[in-house]
Amino acid sequence: MIFQKPAPKLPMPMVPEDQLGGQPVRDEIETVVGPSVNVEGDFVSEGNIVVKGSVAGSVTTSKHLLIEQGARVVANVRAGSVKISGDLKGNMKIRESLELTATARVIGDVEVKVLVMEAGALLYGKVAMLGIDGVEGKPGRSGSRGASKRSEEFQPLEIIE
Amino acid sequence: MYVYLYDNFLRHKRFAADIKTMEIRLTDYGIAGKILRINNYTDAKPIIEDEVKRGAKTVVIVGNDDSFGQILSRAATVPITFGFLPVGPNNSIAEILGITPGTLAVDVLSRRRRQLLDIGWANNWCFIGQLRIPPAKVEVTYDERFTVRAKDLLEVVVCNLKPYVFKSGQPSDPEKIVHPQDGKLEAFLRPLTKRRWWGYMGEEPSVFPFEEMVIRGEKPFMVEADGKVSKEIKLTIRLAHHKIDLIVGRERQF
Incomplete structure (x- = not known):
C-alpha cells in the first residue's frame, strides 16, 4: 500500500461561482442568525432576516422574516411578511402575508392581511385578518395580553350589515 | 505631484x-x-x-x-x-x-476616477479591508440593542472592502465567498463547536450588517486588522462614511 501509485489528480470542473454556494453580489442587506447562535434584545434590521438559531426579545423588520426549521423564536414580531418553518412564541403584527409550513409551531396572536397555512402547521392564538369592512372594534387588541386564556376569551366577530 | x-x-x-x-x-x-x-x-x-x-x-x-x-x-x-x-x-x-x-x-x-469610500473604526484606529477576531469567548452587542452569544467559541470577521471567505466543517465542501456591500459594515459571526475527540468545527456563519458594534470578552482576545495585530478586552467598531478619496476603476464592485 505504501508503494501504491497515487490517484491521478483530476481537474476540478469549472462551476460558476453562483452554483458553488457563494453569493457574489447581493441585492439587499440580509441578516442571518445562524444555528447555535443566541440573540437577545430588540432585534431590528432594515433588510430581510433569516433565523436559523434562537432569538429572544423582539424582532422588527420592514421586509421579510424567515424562520427556518429548527429555529426557536420567543419574541414579538413586526414584519412586512413572514414565513415560518420553526417554532415561534409571541404575538405577530404583519403588514402583508404570513406563511406557515408543515413544520411550523406558533403560539401567539396574529394580525395579518394574508394567511397561508400548510397541512400540519400548528397555530394557537387569535388570528385577526384586516380587510373586512365594518368589523366592530379593533381585532387583536384583547388578544395581545397573551395566548394562555385563549379559549375563554374567544368571542365571534360581529359583522354589521 | x-x-x-x-x-x-x-x-x-x-x-x-x-x-x-x-x-x-x-x-x-x-x-x-x-x-x-x-x-x-x-x-x-x-x-x-x-x-x-x-x-x-x-x-x-x-x-x-x-x-x-x-x-x-x-x-x-x-x-x-x-x-x-x-x-x-x-x-x-x-x-x-x-x-x-x-x-x-x-x-x-x-x-x-475618484470615489469616497467608507472606513471602519475599531477603538481609535481604522481598517479598510477586514478585521478578524480569531475564535474566542466573546459576546457581541449591536447598536446597543441586541446581544449575540454562542455556546462556546465565536470567530468574528468584520468586512469593509475585503470579501469574507469561509469553509464549512466538511473538508469536501468548497470555499464560500461573501462580498460585503458598501454603506454598511458587515459582521460574520461563526460559532465553533467542539468535536467529539479533539479540535473544533466551524458552523454556518451569522451575518449582521451594522453601524456600531461592541465586542466584549471575558479574557483579552486577539484582533487582526489589515495586518495589524493587537489584544483587546473591549472593542468598539463603527463605520465612518466617505472618509477616503480613492482612485478606482470603472469595473469596481460597488
Whole structure:
C-alpha cells in the first residue's frame, strides 16, 4: 500500500461561482442568525432576516422574516411578511402575508392581511385578518395580553350589515 | 505631484520587470513622481503628511492587499487623494476597486476616477479591508440593542472592502465567498463547536450588517486588522462614511 501509485489528480470542473454556494453580489442587506447562535434584545434590521438559531426579545423588520426549521423564536414580531418553518412564541403584527409550513409551531396572536397555512402547521392564538369592512372594534387588541386564556376569551366577530 | 509608496517586498527581483514596465507607462502618461519605500515597521502617516506639506496631491500605494491595508489604516485621515497599483499575489482588494494588476492599473490611475469610500473604526484606529477576531469567548452587542452569544467559541470577521471567505466543517465542501456591500459594515459571526475527540468545527456563519458594534470578552482576545495585530478586552467598531478619496476603476464592485 505504501508503494501504491497515487490517484491521478483530476481537474476540478469549472462551476460558476453562483452554483458553488457563494453569493457574489447581493441585492439587499440580509441578516442571518445562524444555528447555535443566541440573540437577545430588540432585534431590528432594515433588510430581510433569516433565523436559523434562537432569538429572544423582539424582532422588527420592514421586509421579510424567515424562520427556518429548527429555529426557536420567543419574541414579538413586526414584519412586512413572514414565513415560518420553526417554532415561534409571541404575538405577530404583519403588514402583508404570513406563511406557515408543515413544520411550523406558533403560539401567539396574529394580525395579518394574508394567511397561508400548510397541512400540519400548528397555530394557537387569535388570528385577526384586516380587510373586512365594518368589523366592530379593533381585532387583536384583547388578544395581545397573551395566548394562555385563549379559549375563554374567544368571542365571534360581529359583522354589521 | 504624485508620490509612490512602494512596499518593501517589491525589492525582490521577481517583481523588477513588472515595476519597470509600470514606471515606463507612468512616465509616458506624465504622472511619474517621487518614490518612497515603506517597510513593515514604518508609520505611513507622518511620511504622507510631510509629502502633503511639500505639495503632493496624490499618494499611490504600490503593493498588495497587505500594503494597501497597512498604509491606509494609518493614513486614512490625511486629506489627500489615494491611488493603488497592485503588484504580485494577494490582490483581492484591487479587483473590488476595479483595478486590474499590471500596466492596466496605470491606465486606471491616469483616468483619475475618484470615489469616497467608507472606513471602519475599531477603538481609535481604522481598517479598510477586514478585521478578524480569531475564535474566542466573546459576546457581541449591536447598536446597543441586541446581544449575540454562542455556546462556546465565536470567530468574528468584520468586512469593509475585503470579501469574507469561509469553509464549512466538511473538508469536501468548497470555499464560500461573501462580498460585503458598501454603506454598511458587515459582521460574520461563526460559532465553533467542539468535536467529539479533539479540535473544533466551524458552523454556518451569522451575518449582521451594522453601524456600531461592541465586542466584549471575558479574557483579552486577539484582533487582526489589515495586518495589524493587537489584544483587546473591549472593542468598539463603527463605520465612518466617505472618509477616503480613492482612485478606482470603472469595473469596481460597488
